[in-house]
Amino acid sequence: MSPISRRLAIVVLHTFLLTLAVSSDAGAQGFISPFLGFNFGGDAGCPEITGCEDKNLNWGVAAGAMGSVLGFEEEFGYATNFFGESPTQSSNVLTLMSNLMLVPKIGPVRPYFLTGVGLIKTHVELTPSSVLASDNNSFGWDIGGGVMGMFGDHVGVRGEIRYFHAFQDLDVLGVNLSSTKIDFGRAAAGLVLKF
Numbered sequence: 001m002s003p004i005s006r007r008l009a010i011v012v013l014h015t016f017l018l019t020l021a022v023s024s025d026a027g028a029q030g031f032i033s034p035f036l037g038f039n040f041g042g043d044a045g046c047p048e049i050t051g052c053e054d055k056n057l058n059w060g061v062a063a064g065a066m067g068s069v070l071g072f073e074e075e076f077g078y079a080t081n082f083f084g085e086s087p088t089q090s091s092n093v094l095t096l097m098s099n100l101m102l103v104p105k106i107g108p109v110r111p112y113f114l115t116g117v118g119l120i121k122t123h124v125e126l127t128p129s130s131v132l133a134s135d136n137n138s139f140g141w142d143i144g145g146g147v148m149g150m151f152g153d154h155v156g157v158r159g160e161i162r163y164f165h166a167f168q169d170l171d172v173l174g175v176n177l178s179s180t181k182i183d184f185g186r187a188a189a190g191l192v193l194k195f
Contacts, residue, residue, distance in 0.1 A: 028067040029194045033158055035060055037188025039079050039093075044184040049161075056081040058186060064101070066110070066194075071101035073114070077186070082122070093182070094121040095164060097142050108156075110148040117141045120166050120182060138166035138182060148192050156192040161185060 038055040039046060046052035057080060064073030075097045082093040099116030120140040146160025165183040 028065045030065050031063065031073075031192055031194045033062045033073075033190045033192045035062070035077075035158070035188040035190030037186050039082060039184050039186050042184040043182050044079075044082060049185065049187055058188070060095075060188075062190075064099075066101065066103050069102065069104050071103040071112070073099050073101060073116075075099060075116075075118075079186075082184075091123060093123075093184075095119065095140075095142070096121075097140075097164075099142065103148075108150045110150070111145070112148065112160075113145040114162075115141065115143045120164060122182060140164060140166040140182070144186075150192070150194070154194050156194070157189065158192050159189045161187050 036057065036059050038052075039058055040049045040052060040055075046055050058077055060075065060077035062073045062075040064071060075095070077095040077097075079093045082091045095118065097116045097118035099114040101112050101114040103110050103112035103114075118140065120138045122136050122138070142162055142164045144160055144162030146158060146162075148156050148158045150156035163183070163185045166181050
């Protein structure tokens with residue numbers, strides 16, 4: 001098994017175990033949340049969250065479980081033209097993050113804070129050969145927060161700001177996890193469907 005495959009297997013196993021732990025909470029509810037947004041700052045083509053003329057769409061989906069205070073989500077995101085428009089080069093970014101959430105329930109409103117780890121994959125098209133290539137993978141972390149507002153028991157909306165950072169030249173037990181660093185922020189809004 002390659003080092004990348006081993007790391008992804010470990011992330012998937014941790015995701016599964018954390019989901020079981022969170023869902024064992026008596027009031028835990030599962031959720032799915034598709035979102036749209038744009039990247040800004042750091043390495044993104046849009047230098048700031050406001051006043052940017054080169055906002056490129058990103059989209060994705062988060063799924064997980066929320067208890068009365070804690071939650072967990074697995075989040076997939078895909079951003080097109082991440083470094084800006086270029087006719088000769090693809091500059092897309094794919095993220096797959098496992099996040100622990102602090103998400104207290106305050107009536108129909110749920111402010112949340114999250115942090116986690118996962119995969120940041122640069123220069124990827126959504127084709128099987130590109131997604132499975134391992135030469136552009138970085139192990140990274142994210143941190144952010146936002147608020148969910150529910151319109152009843154099962155449907156709501158969500159808005160957030162999240163920051164992504166790749167580990168730079170991080171060695172764990174003699175294995176180099178990443179030789180490049182990428183960092184950026186993302187503003188996003190989405191639907192929340194609880195079940």
